[in-house]
Amino acid sequence: MAQKLVVIGAGMASGRALEHLFEEAPGTYEVTLFNAEPRGNYNRIMLSPVLSGEKTYDDIVTHDDTWYAEQGVTCRFGEKVVSIDRAAKVVHGEQGDVAYDKLIIATGSTPFIIPMPGHDLKGVLAYRDLEDTNAMVAAAAKPGARAVVIGGGLLGLEAAAGLKLRGMDVTVVHIMGHLMERQLDPSAGYLLKKALEDRGITVLCEANSEQILGEDGHVRALRLKDGTELPCDILVMAVGIRPSTKLAAEAGLAVGRGIHVDDGMVTSDPDILALGECVEHNGQIFGLVAPLYDQAKVLAKTLLGEDAAYVAREVSTKLKVTGCDLFSAGDFAEGEGREDIVFRDPGRGVYKRLILEGNKLIGAVMYGDTADSNWFFGLIKDGTDVSDMRDTLIFGPGFQGGASSDPLAAVAALPLDAEICGCNGVCKGKIVEAIQAGATTLDAIKATTKASASCGTCTGLVEQVMAVTMGDAFVMPTVQPMCKCTDHTHEDVRRLIKSQQLKSMPAVMQELGWKTPDGCPSCRPALNYYLLADWPLEYKDDRQSRFVNERNHANIQKDGTYSVVPRMWGGVTTPAELRAIADAADKYNVPMVKMTGGQRIDLLGVKKEDLPAMWADLNAAGMVSGHAYTKGLRTVKTCVGTEFCRFGTQDSTGLGIKLEKMLWGSWAPHKLKLAVTGCPRNCAEATCKDIGIVCVDSGYQIGVAGAAGMDLKETELLCTVATEDEVMEIVAAFTQLYRENARYLHRVYKWVAKVGLDWCKAQVVDDLANRKALAERFELSQSVYRTDPWAEHAKPSERAKWAPIADITKEAAE
Amino acid sequence: MSWVDIGALDDIPAQGARVVKTATGCVAVFRTLDDQVFALDDRCPHKGGPLSEGIVHGASVACPLHNWVFDMSTGEAKGADVGQVTTYPARIENGRVLLDATRLTTRSAA
Ligand SMILES: Cc1cc2nc3c(=O)[nH]c(=O)nc-3n(C[C@H](O)[C@H](O)[C@H](O)COP(=O)(O)OP(=O)(O)OC[C@H]3O[C@@H](n4cnc5c(N)ncnc54)[C@H](O)[C@@H]3O)c2cc1C
Ligand code: HEM
Ligand code: SF4
Ligand code: SF4
Ligand code: FES
Numbered sequence: 042m043a044q045k046l047v048v049i050g051a052g053m054a055s056g057r058a059l060e061h062l063f064e065e066a067p068g069t070y071e072v073t074l075f076n077a078e079p080r081g082n083y084n085r086i087m088l089s090p091v092l093s094g095e096k097t098y099d100d101i102v103t104h105d106d107t108w109y110a111e112q113g114v115t116c117r118f119g120e121k122v123v124s125i126d127r128a129a130k131v132v133h134g135e136q137g138d139v140a141y142d143k144l145i146i147a148t149g150s151t152p153f154i155i156p157m158p159g160h161d162l163k164g165v166l167a168y169r170d171l172e173d174t175n176a177m178v179a180a181a182a183k184p185g186a187r188a189v190v191i192g193g194g195l196l197g198l199e200a201a202a203g204l205k206l207r208g209m210d211v212t213v214v215h216i217m218g219h220l221m222e223r224q225l226d227p228s229a230g231y232l233l234k235k236a237l238e239d240r241g242i243t244v245l246c247e248a249n250s251e252q253i254l255g256e257d258g259h260v261r262a263l264r265l266k267d268g269t270e271l272p273c274d275i276l277v278m279a280v281g282i283r284p285s286t287k288l289a290a291e292a293g294l295a296v297g298r299g300i301h302v303d304d305g306m307v308t309s310d311p312d313i314l315a316l317g318e319c320v321e322h323n324g325q326i327f328g329l330v331a332p333l334y335d336q337a338k339v340l341a342k343t344l345l346g347e348d349a350a351y352v353a354r355e356v357s358t359k360l361k362v363t364g365c366d367l368f369s370a371g372d373f374a375e376g377e378g379r380e381d382i383v384f385r386d387p388g389r390g391v392y393k394r395l396i397l398e399g400n401k402l403i404g405a406v407m408y409g410d411t412a413d414s415n416w417f418f419g420l421i422k423d424g425t426d427v428s429d430m431r432d433t434l435i436f437g438p439g440f441q442g443g444a445s446s447d448p449l450a451a452v453a454a455l456p457l458d459a460e461i462c463g464c465n466g467v468c469k470g471k472i473v474e475a476i477q478a479g480a481t482t483l484d485a486i487k488a489t490t491k492a493s494a495s496c497g498t499c500t501g502l503v504e505q506v507m508a509v510t511m512g513d514a515f516v517m518p519t520v521q522p523m524c525k526c527t528d529h530t531h532e533d534v535r536r537l538i539k540s541q542q543l544k545s546m547p548a549v550m551q552e553l554g555w556k557t558p559d560g561c562p563s564c565r566p567a568l569n570y571y572l573l574a575d576w577p578l579e580y581k582d583d584r585q586s587r588f589v590n591e592r593n594h595a596n597i598q599k600d601g602t603y604s605v606v607p608r609m610w611g612g613v614t615t616p617a618e619l620r621a622i623a624d625a626a627d628k629y630n631v632p633m634v635k636m637t638g639g640q641r642i643d644l645l646g647v648k649k650e651d652l653p654a655m656w657a658d659l660n661a662a663g664m665v666s667g668h669a670y671t672k673g674l675r676t677v678k679t680c681v682g683t684e685f686c687r688f689g690t691q692d693s694t695g696l697g698i699k700l701e702k703m704l705w706g707s708w709a710p711h712k713l714k715l716a717v718t719g720c721p722r723n724c725a726e727a728t729c730k731d732i733g734i735v736c737v738d739s740g741y742q743i744g745v746a747g748a749a750g751m752d753l754k755e756t757e758l759l760c761t762v763a764t765e766d767e768v769m770e771i772v773a774a775f776t777q778l779y780r781e782n783a784r785y786l787h788r789v790y791k792w793v794a795k796v797g798l799d800w801c802k803a804q805v806v807d808d809l810a811n812r813k814a815l816a817e818r819f820e821l822s823q824s825v826y827r828t829d830p831w832a833e834h835a836k837p838s839e840r841a842k843w844a845p846i847a848d849i850t851k852e853a854a855e
Numbered sequence: 856m857s858w859v860d861i862g863a864l865d866d867i868p869a870q871g872a873r874v875v876k877t878a879t880g881c882v883a884v885f886r887t888l889d890d891q892v893f894a895l896d897d898r899c900p901h902k903g904g905p906l907s908e909g910i911v912h913g914a915s916v917a918c919p920l921h922n923w924v925f926d927m928s929t930g931e932a933k934g935a936d937v938g939q940v941t942t943y944p945a946r947i948e949n950g951r952v953l954l955d956a957t958r959l960t961t962r963s964a965a
Contacts, residue, residue, distance in 0.1 A: 558888065558889075558913055559912055559913060560912055561910075584871075585868055585869065585911065586870075588910070588919065589908040597905075599902070601904070601905045601908075842866075845874045846861055846862040846866055846884065847859075847861035847875045847876070848875070848876040849875060849877055849954070850878045851878075
């Protein structure tokens with residue numbers, strides 16, 4: 042006779058267990074199935090598409106009435122089990138008792154509701170079952186309805202995205218610094234936040250909820266600790282789940298955070314088994330279905346008297362919000378002995394990070410492009426030794442065509458839909474087609490497909506595609522490596538510093554296989570610049586990798602003396618400053634005092650050991666370094682504009698001073714000179730500057746990429762704007778774009794010739810969000826570099842370093 | 856040889872140099888990344904550039920004025936350039952840098 046099996050909970054875990062049981066040994070058990078929800082098993086994880094309207098409830102039912110009837114299951118849906126009598130082996134349902142030989146507890150978990158004031162108001166919802174989902178859908182039907190979601194984890198964000206799609210005005214309140222902090226690192230969390238904000242969801246991180254405010258027993262608003270009130274018609278709390286252990290605990294079973302089960306899914310009572318989110322196995326509790334399905338398999342075997350053991354497995358997370366592709370698996374905390382491989386493509390909003398320990402992949406976080414996530418997940422689960430494919434690992438399986446050390450083989454192995462040019466979204470197939478249609482030079486490829494026509498960082502890849510496709514017919518142009526220490530080009534190195542997060546000179550030289558122990562005078566200054574530009578907060582400027590002028594903060598002259606140029610903001614000075622300059626010139630016997638072309642005064646012929654004292658004197662009069670020696674901001678020349686000139690259209694002097702105060706101290710790939718002129722008569726010669734602003738009646742014409750050196754070139758118009766604030770933001774953004782992308786020692790005009798003015802316009806003029814982000818990154822860097830180097834070196838404790846270390850004149854003469 | 860203590864190794868930056876004044880001109884004392892020290896005349900044979908201000912890489916230094924590169928162990932110009940800088944024995948003892956003053960005296964006597 043069949044044994045009596047009672048199951049408490051018709052959820053995803055028990056549903057799968059019953060499937061296995063009926064498949065392997067139909068008729069062995071006579072099953073009674075209780076479920077508190079008034080329905081059978083459905084795919085709970087698909088509630089999100091139901092909420093968003095992309096699916097209906099009928100689409101997500103996994104076991105319907107017919108199925109239960111076929112398996113002879115007695116369904117007690119809508120009926121809760123209230124207690125278990127283990128001695129009598131009977132469960133007490135709300136509507137009557139059922140005896141069992143074996144009992145399965147699969148009660149899942151209960152959403153955690155923060156017991157803050159107002160949590161019991163109407164309209165405060167959890168997100169767990171169809172009732173919650175339907176309540177949300179109903180609330181969204183009201184035009185202009187607003188929702189607040191507490192919790193920026195998987196559930197909260199799926200709820201938020203669904204409600205937004207239903208037309209609600211949605212705010213997510215998250216207590217941590219970034220979204221989904223348990224699955225994502227801050228970078229991916231940032232991209233996710235941006236993507237959600239792009240679809241109109243307001244996201245508040247580091248926000249502490251204090252109280253839910255009500256009106257007539259219904260939720261009205263959420264108040265945060267800082268006093269902000271967020272009005273809402275519903276409030277969804279998605280702050281976590283707790284295993285439902287009440288029944289088990291009351292029945293005297295061993296319970297910790299969840300119901301304790303052994304490897305065979307048996308509880309402390311040999312006739313009671315448990316699985317799903319309600320259990321605790323080896324100290325671990327569960328929140329995703331994959332491990333529950335493993336448990337279901339084991340539990341079915343145990344019930345059939347077979348030996349089986351549940352083994353914990355890696356879990357991975359994907360967020361089911363259409364358009365937000367993210368994936369996270371394994372362990373991604375930074376730690377000793379762990380290494381990261383990171384790839385970012387800000388243009389496409391792609392971020393991928395792999396975490397390695399030893400030769401194994403132990404974690405992966407990706408955002409924006411999760412096509413290879415299953416492959417990575419497999420490597421994590423299997424503990425595959427990845428040492429042979431390390432270099433190309435992050436590019437995914439397409440790159441692992443055997444001899445991975447050969448870049449051409451890797452490119453040959455790429456599928457045709459692999460993206461080659463991120464800026465213009467050109468895939469390999471399109472380039473191959475273009476080649477077959479007769480485009481056999483890089484320029485022709487650029488012209489026909491646009492690949493590598495924007496930022497140019499993919500040029501190498503494009504050439505490799507050409508080499509693979511054309512065979513011997515293609516002569517690979519000899520790429521110009523950065524210097525003899527490496528085969529990488531400047532562009533490669535810049536890209537790798539960012540993508541591999543190389544944050545120190547040794548890291549670059551190690552990871553990129555430098556052929557010399559500590560570089561050479563060509564690469565060291567370039568690397569020093571790239572590192573400080575990309576990692577302003579982490580990297581510390583290395584003086585020993587700077588040319589003499591930048592190391593000594595003065596220009597060396599042919600006789601080994603130096604010139605000192607104090608800053609004169611916008612070319613404006615005062616009698617007091619002039620007196621201090623005159624005094625310094627007298628005191629240190631300056632042989633020549635000369636006006637520079639940059640509207641300031643040069644004190645030439647100063648001895649090195651006198652520099653700190655002279656700087657201290659100039660500092661005392663309120664002057665700072667003019668950085669006349671740097672690859673970085675030099676001067677902002679101005680004319681007198683509306684202040685005094687009868688032709689002036691704007692306050693060119695004032696704007697120039699503001700710009701100089703914003704930009705000073707910043708390093709750049711090469712020198713950066715600006716000018717602001719008050720009208721098109723152009724007295725400040727703004728039209729041959731790296732960035733030159735010509736004031737006109739209606740506003741400001743911002744020109745870039747002028748030159749007045751060996752090459753002579755007029756600026757090109759970047760844009761015309763109406764306000765000073767826009768000028769400031771655009772100049773900051775453009776400067777940052779140059780800082781982030783140009784190769785070392787390329788002046789603005791050379792760089793613009795390479796990337797194209799249109800690309801620059803797209804980045805800083807048209808794309809407002811990008812402009813803002815660039816300006817913010819510039820400001821972040823300036824929070825470190827907007828300081829006077831003279832003041833630092835003029836400190837009494839530093840001065841000895843500028844003098845000879847010893848004087849052995851006498852000893853040597855003896 | 857008469858060794859003169861010219862200062863602590865730590866007073867010379869790694870990949871950098873300090874200058875010692877002698878009766879006949881300045882001597883540049885270099886410290887490499889792996890803590891070797893070299894002493895050379897602080898005058899480039901090309902146009903007199905102060906070698907102490909050059910970028911130190913490996914056991915070489917590049918003149919700050921026109922980028923000639925010298926092997927600090929021999930004082931010889933590397934690559935296409937032809938030139939020789941006088942070198943002086945230098946060593947490290949207990950964290951102090953010592954220069955051979957005999958050679959400097961000899962030179963002044965010559
Ligand atoms: C909106 C949403 C989205 C999700 N998305 C994902 C995802 O993308 N990926 C993923 O892996 N996981 C996801 N999950 C989690 C996943 O759904 C759960 O891990 C899984 O459903 C747990 O299965 P279970 O059988 O343990 O519990 P449940 O599926 O919750 O089933 C438990 C059942 O027991 C019933 N019950 C409880 N107590 C009693 C009682 N005393 N008497 C009778 N019946 C009782 C409950 O009513 C419930 O129906 C999501 C969950 C939600 C809510
Ligand atoms: C060793 C090389 C050079 C030295 C020592 C040098 C020095 C200087 C100095 C001290 C100034 C005054 C700067 C100021 O006020 O901030 C100046 C101005 C200027 N230099 Fe040079 N310079 C050098 C190379 C160049 C080169 C290669 C170019 C062109 C590509 C150039 C173009 C200019 C221009 C256009 C000005 C005038 C700036 C203005 O009017 O705003 N210089 N130079
Ligand atoms: S550029 Fe125009 S505003 Fe400025 S000083 Fe010349 S004429 Fe006057
Ligand atoms: S123009 Fe030539 S000579 Fe004159 S300061 Fe500039 S680099 Fe020297
Ligand atoms: S002075 Fe040394 S290279 Fe010219």
